[in-house]
Amino acid sequence: MDGATAEAVRGAVDRRESLSGLDGFAGEIDGRLVRDVLGRYPLFSEADDPTTWGFDPNDLANPDPMPAGHARDASGDTELWTLPEPDLYEDGERAVATVREAIVDSVDAVAGSPPIGFSGGVDSSILAARLDGPLYVGGFEGSHDIAAARSAAAALGRPLRVVEFSHADIERGIPEIVAATGRTNPMDIQIALPLYLVAEAAAADGHDRLALGQGADELFGGYAKIANAPGDHRVEAGTVRGAARETVRTLPQQLERDVLALRAAGVDPVVPLLADRVVKAALRLPGEWLVDGGERKVALRRAADFLPAKLHSRDKKAVQYGSLLAREFDRLARQAGFKKRMDDHLGQYVESLRPE
Template identity: 65%
Template sequence: MRGASAERAARAVADGEPLFDSRGFAGRLPDGRLVRDVLGRQPIFLGERDWSFAPGDLDDPEPLPAGRIFDPESGDTEPVFSLPDPPTAADSREAILNVESALRESLGAVAPDDLAVAFSGGVDSAVVASAFDAPLYVVGFPESHDIEAARRAARLMGREEELRVVELSPADVERAVPEVARATGRTNAMDVQIALPLYLAAEQAAADGFERLAVGQGADELFGGYAKVARAPEDPRVEAETVRGAAREVIGSLPDQLERDVLALRAAGVEPVAPLLDDRVIRAALALPGELLVDGRGERKKALRLAAREFVPDAVAFREKKAVQYGSLVAREVDRLARQAGFKRRMDDHVSQYVEFVVER
């Protein structure tokens, strides 16, 4: 069992308790059944005759869906957990204080040994970084937005000496594309472009001797960080009629995304640590009203930013940031590599075709 003891996970299954102050769990219960937590924070895979935390160990691996339990004897899979749907917090100040308290408890529960931090200068990674006397790794091309933002945030936080800049070259990305695709089992452009910066930052942290990498994963989904959530219900990418409903809809995408990220980080040689995906933080986020996810001016992650003021300077807490694949310029470089290899933009999904080509080569 990873992420909790088998006995504690068994109690959660028996009680139908999806959140109990863990950061996710998966593995074999004392009775031999397999389980995966409600948000799939710990991936686990089923093969024809066995199971593993690493899909490469199995023939034709299939992930056990989040919140489900699998009985090897019967071959049956059934739901055991569902994401809580708490009442909307009526008092905005209390809701923000709950987020602040949850962040403090979650960060305080992380052991600092052998830990580095993935740091892009945004509020998510800055809050995580604030809790640890550890090196901060930012990855990107020399002229990238993320490197500039990380340097500025580190300066504002008094952490300039701890910032380690991993400056990429085209050769770094070209080498890593097939490695990431094989590690994650994915060749679509978006997944590979998102996982690449994580992989390359983690690879350097591992080379520097660190065994664990703290990341800010989960904040955008939990706290309303996506444009499609802010634009609900007009945005066709969500079905919900409210911002709060759209945020919950997006939270449902976490198991698939976390599987990709965890596999990429482990392939790079580190174990991911995600304090913002602690059960305590999830509970606080699920209770937020829509206006604390996206305020009347369209500012996203409002509650998280207000709570973050207790951990980082305001200029960091309220800073907008690009998605990592764009802020690092990795997506631009993968697109260039694809075109250089003959996969032109007029072709259907040319970057995914390029990734498939280099994996099979």
Template identity: 60%
Template sequence: MRGADPATVRRALDAGDPLPGTGGFAGRLDGRLVRDVLGRRPLFGTPADWGFAPDDVTGPDSSPVPAGHVRERVDGHLVDRRVWSLPDPPTETDDDAAVGAVSRAVRGAVSAVDGSDLAVAFSGGVDSALVAAGVPDAPCYVAGFPDAHDVTAARDAAAAMDRDLRVVELDHDALERAVPEVVAATGRTDAMTVSIALPLYLVAERAAADGFDRLAVGQGADELFGGYAKVVDPGNDDRVAATTVRGATREVIRSLPDQLERDTLTLRAAGVAPVTPLLTDRVVASALPLPGRLLATPDERKVALRRAAAGWLPDSVVATDKKAVQYGSLVSRELDRLARQAGFKRRMDRHVDRYVESLVGG
């Protein structure tokens, strides 16, 4: 069992408690496989043949265990049984109380991170800056092409926070070299997965080469706290089914298991273990009751998180708008450019996917 001791997981199973005070867990317990409610640790295979990555499984069934489920044998059949669901607490009506809960949870989570052998993936946005604030002696890393938004934002934020920033400058050779490694780690060749995973992989690879065993990341903040544009006006956005900001945010939270599987496998393949303080149970519990006005408005996203960061981070960092990593690093743009240079034109269906497949012999 990774992420929690067996006794804690047993108590959570007995009580039906989805948030028992951990940072996520997965593994084999009492003859069955168990994965936490948000799938913060990937888990694959069967109770008799399992692992934390698909390659750890020797038999034919290396499918992932769904988040919040146990996988067990029942009358000779392999069964996935849901044991936890994401809580749906009442909406908090006191804005000060809600922001206070977020502030206490986030500061407690990031301050509890062990800073030894640790680097921070740092884009200059409020998420990664909060993580970095908890480990003031850890170096910060950002990856991007020379004119990338993330590189500029990270430099500005690092200067404002007086932090050591190490820039991983990307080029086409780095992308082409890393694409097969990312595909091998994730098992996916679609352009979106690869363009998100590439900057994570290349940052982690550099941190590992510099001697760091762990990489702290801000994963989860956008999903939990209303960081996506599609949650701002969900009634008029066909990317979500919900019609309220809070409902759309919960919809996005449910996408976390798939995203975390991608990111965790990518980082491990690069040689580091991910550290995700903004996904601890206490932080999750503080986010779930937030009203829509403290999640996203037409003028501001991650409202409660930014208010919680005020007074701890420089104002310029609190207010910084962050781009998604594939765009902020310019990896998505340059992967498209490489695809077109290789003859995969935009008029072709899935032209970048096809280019990726060509790099791995698909």
């Protein structure tokens, strides 16, 4: 069992408790496979034989991803847990206080001093303010993420390790990400590759874990598609809160990709903002405590009052854009002869570098 003891998982199964305080798990128990409701740990079985399984798809001939919140055995998949729908907070001060307590307790509970993937945004700054591990940022020279991380690290009085990317990193990294995750979608590659390269640097420095602020944008309303609901074509929901819940349900696929990429680089992710207690607090937030006018992640920013004031309002760009990796990825594709006028020119570029 990955992430928890078999006894603890058995209790969550028996109670059908989706957020039981275990903060994620995946593996076999009592003759069937189980994966937690947010899919915080990847799990696969052979497509035609669920008794043959593993945490790495490369260990299987024909891996079939295990859906989050389900059990799997010879009879098929059975849903055990769904995302809860708790009553919403009616008092704003109570909402912020509960979120603050949840994030502080979850971050402070992280054992040791893992390095932190640091973009300079509010999510990673919460980790950096409370954990002692070294800060790592990755990107191309002149990228937004490197500039923001330098500014935020200075505000926190922390040293910063800058991992500068190169075109060679992209060219060698694409087949490595494809091999690790089994994915060839260019967007998946562009998101996973910056994480992979930073994790590689941390592993080379002797670390076997990397703390990340993953989950905060989904849980607390950090995406434009949540703020723009119901007018954004990327979500079906008719409200900000509905769009946030819809986005939370995309986490299992995202986390599968990211965990596999990080493990291939030599580290395991540490994601305290995806702890059950944080998820419980976030799911109770009404829409106005997710997005208020032009401000996103309202409750999280208010809760992070232990940060320097200049960091409360910090926004961040998606990692593939903030690091400039997406721009340079496209540049390399065009230099290799895959022009924008071609159908799926980035996908064709990925295929050209795919391992035999």
